[in-house]
Amino acid sequence: MHELDLGSPPLDGHERGKRRRIAEILAAARELLNEQAADEVTTSRIAARAGVAPMTIFNLIGTRDDLWAAIAAASLTEVSHGSSEIEDARERAHAIADQFMSAIISEAPVWRALISSWRDSGRVLEGEPTGALLSCFDDAVDQGHLSHEVDIRRLVATILSGFVGAAHQWAAGLISDRGMRRRASDLVDLALAAGRPDGPPPMWPPGS
Amino acid sequence: MHELDLGSPPLDGHERGKRRRIAEILAAARELLNEQAADEVTTSRIAARAGVAPMTIFNLIGTRDDLWAAIAAASLTEVSHGSSEIEDARERAHAIADQFMSAIISEAPVWRALISSWRDSGRVLEGEPTGALLSCFDDAVDQGHLSHEVDIRRLVATILSGFVGAAHQWAAGLISDRGMRRRASDLVDLALAAGRPDGPPPMWPPGS
Incomplete structure (x- = not known):
């Protein structure tokens, strides 16, 4: 909003x-x-x-599902400021991931309720982090941290599934607050390591 | 079982x-x-x-949640055979991922119901694919496809969050059958690319 x-x-x-x-x-x-x-x-x-x-x-x-989605979006948008000033795109990617997980943790009862009672809870995190991470990974390409031959959109979509899964595992009590933050950080590491510009041919050429 | x-x-x-x-x-x-x-x-x-x-x-x-978990485990275990014969660990990892997603798709009404009505649905896929992927990634290290300096357990845990998330996104209708299979395959690619033995220091040393 x-x-x-x-x-x-x-x-x-x-x-x-x-x-x-x-x-x-x-x-x-x-x-x-x-x-x-x-x-x-x-x-x-x-x-x-x-x-x-x-x-x-x-x-x-x-509908009720739209209401849950709007609550999730409102909770997430509130914390999405601040990270845009971080110059290094890799650091910024970690900050974005951590801010979103912190938003979930800081309003834990609401998020546990949303995730466990919301039929369409796969929609969690579909909205905001995507845009922030896409522009961050674009900058990572410009800064030489990610190969320009990697499909950034696909890379972001892949780790977002991980964020969605981590939030569900957290809501189910399988991972702790700290575990969820660490999982999000690991997913960012995974994307940055997979897309690093050295070595063998890139995983996914753009548009693949 | x-x-x-x-x-x-x-x-x-x-x-x-x-x-x-x-x-x-x-x-x-x-x-x-x-x-x-x-x-x-x-x-x-x-x-x-x-x-x-x-x-x-x-x-x-x-309890009812234990029953859902048992149904999920039964549905998944039925398809977990066959891939163990694939020699190349990278191919086998893809086969494991695809078999699990196929199990979910082949019993779609059951899985959509489980995922959307099950409070603890973060438990999806916690059981079986973990073991198969762990031993597969161990073999990938032996075959030289993954660095022996990478924490395999952490690598598997990270992509499993992605499988959990992809299953939820699929149950919410955000990604198609094909999209879910592709997402699972991308997660395996991501892990293999991130842990490849060449280049800069490994992402996560064992036990990190």
């Missing part, structure tokens, strides 16, 4: 009101997810807490 | 009966998951289909 705030034309009152209501609905849902089991966080309870009609949630956000 | 069949001492009648009942319960649950939504596949329906008392399921297998 923060991306829309940068350089967008001024919003009219109607649009501002709509955004405020969306923010209130998401905040209410996150509060409730911190307080009770996800099954109990019904649309009508969220609506009551946010002071809107249940139908408003559907109109402004969509 | 097939591992127990190799070289174990002969089973007494009691043990044989227990195993037969476990197999019948798992078969009944898989049938029901192919027929109806996972929410509707209750323990009492599974018990009725298998011709046992509901309590027997708890006594022989455990």
Whole structure:
């Protein structure tokens, strides 16, 4: 959501009101997810807490799965600042991975609920980290840390599956907070090591 | 379960009966998951289909999450044969990855149900592929395809998170059957490329 705030034309009152209501609905849902089991966080309870009609949630956000996706996106976007100033693309990739895992850990009850009760939880992390990592890996190519013959998009997609899996393993209690952060860091290492510019022919030529 | 069949001492009648009942319960649950939504596949329906008392399921297998885990393990173990004959460890790693994804695809309704309704679905693939991939990557070191200075266990754990994530993305409809198989193959490529024995110092020394 923060991306829309940068350089967008001024919003009219109607649009501002709509955004405020969306923010209130998401905040209410996150509060409730911190307080009770996800099954109990019904649309009508969220609506009551946010002071809107249940139908408003559907109109402004969509289905229950869309609501979970919006909560995930809101939780992740809040921490996606800061890393863009890191010059070295390899360090920045690690910072991005760590920030996202930290976002999940810092709101653990919400994320455990989202991941374990959300039917479409494969959508976790589909949105934000992809863009940040793509531009970071592009810079890594420019800085000579990744071969320019490697398909960056494919490299990012591959480690994102790892992030999704690590988040699920964490939600299932199979890996600790520290284990999830380390797994994310290892996935970044894996991509950087696999795509390093020396040695044998690259793994995946662009567009492969 | 097939591992127990190799070289174990002969089973007494009691043990044989227990195993037969476990197999019948798992078969009944898989049938029901192919027929109806996972929410509707209750323990009492599974018990009725298998011709046992509901309590027997708890006594022989455990909780509902344990039952899902046992179904997953049974589905995966059935396809884990065959690849062990492939001499080249890199080819074998790809075969192992592909067999597991094929197992999931071939019983898609069961797996979609398991992954989307199972609270602990991070446990997916925790069991079987790990062992097969560990011994395969050990062979890859012996064959000179992976550096002996790389922590194989950590390499396997990292790509397994990717398998878990890919299975969730597939269950959420974000990637196709073909996309999931390709993702698994890419994860194997990533590990082999990252751990290749040439070039700069290895990513992760053993025990790191």
